[in-house]
Amino acid sequence: MSLTRRNLLASALPQLMLAKKTSVEKPHILFIAADDLNNNLGCFGHPIVKSPNIDRIASMGTRFENAYCQFPLCGPSRTSLLSGLRPDSTRILANEIAIRDKRPDAITLPQLFRQNGYKSYRYGKMYHMNVPAGVGSNAFDDAESWDVAISPPGLEQKTPGTRYPINTNRGPGWVSIAFPNDKHEQADDRAADLAIEAFEKSPDKPIFVGLGLVRPHVPNVAPARFYDLYPIETIKAVVNPPGDRDDIPKASEIAVNTRANDMGMDENGRREAIRSYYASISYMDWQVGRVLGALDRLKILDKTAIVFWGDHGYHLGEHHRWHKRSLFEESARAPLIVSAPGYKGRGKPCRSLVEFVDIYPTVAGVAGLKPPSMIEGQSLQPLLDNPARRFKSAAFTQMFVPEQKIEGRAIRTDRYRYIRWTGPYPDEELYDRKTDPKEYTNLAKKPGYEAELKQMREILDRGWQAARAKV
């Protein structure tokens, strides 16, 4: 009898303790954005990029292997994910437009937290900020989102150091600089310091901290020790098959803003550009690590929900592109990692299709907040518990070129990527990712794919509502 009771106690006790330990009703929110970051991170399987701190967030939470931004450009993507509204609803289809200009009625994610007793902080780039020219400026920010908002300045392309030849004349931002020490002269340094100070001042009362890092956006400025992680002889340039661009629609090439011919870089320049992008990723990751270290030191890591995202992907030579603004996988897909106290899918990948509009209801949900009915995403909380669960049947990404009124709309299903271009150069693209994961062969230009095209057109026409997850 007593033995049974002891066994019962012994088996129940750890579970009770676990339940108590992990049920944080009102967690701190650490909401980290990186700029122009694609999925070239260790935790997403990159063979050489070193990102130990972001990998640590992934080990505590769920990394979304198939997360898609709604618009592959800073301003439209950020206003969409921060408002929970798709670009068709924000009507922000270009940079340099503030959310209130188009949607004064929006309740942004940090604003929702403010309405529910949280103090919200923004350090660095959350909404659109031109980099490098606008670093330090508050233009296009949203006053209603933050109690405290600081855009630290930085030396950016004026940083003294070794300049590597990336061999391009694309403007002052396109430089690669290794500086000799860790002197605090970059915007991200100060932004991370301020985030740390915010947690130090409020360890017990939960706060929402938006940390907006501007790397790995060009200029690729980083301490030399991060360049040293990537000896140039280990860097391989992308090799595209001959004629790859022959079946890419004209609208698609215009949308990437003429940066589709390797930006004039020779192979050495391309390798240097890749290397400096990787060095910038590791430098940005180091800033993330400084903030995680503060959460460790303050003993609040297990009371903090951490969301890490890049605003859209980025081409490093695929299809000869060095840019975003593309509806190919490398530009539409972006990193998303969510770690929140109390969920079971810790350290696991989630391969289900998710969209950046889903970030809003997820972050609100892990803090027990109810999002406004206008938002257009779905909470990923079921996937934080069970990453193997199926979610959406398609993810939607769109693009717009105001000058020529070119509109592109892409869907990603489990198997295919389908893109429709309308405007002066109407066209279609279809890629079978099962047989062509690099999206080199546009099947819309080949006979024999009528059934697949019909199906994809229907999914695009039915829209995101029909692709929603059944939860």
Ligand SMILES: [Ca+2]
């Ligand atoms: Ca091609």
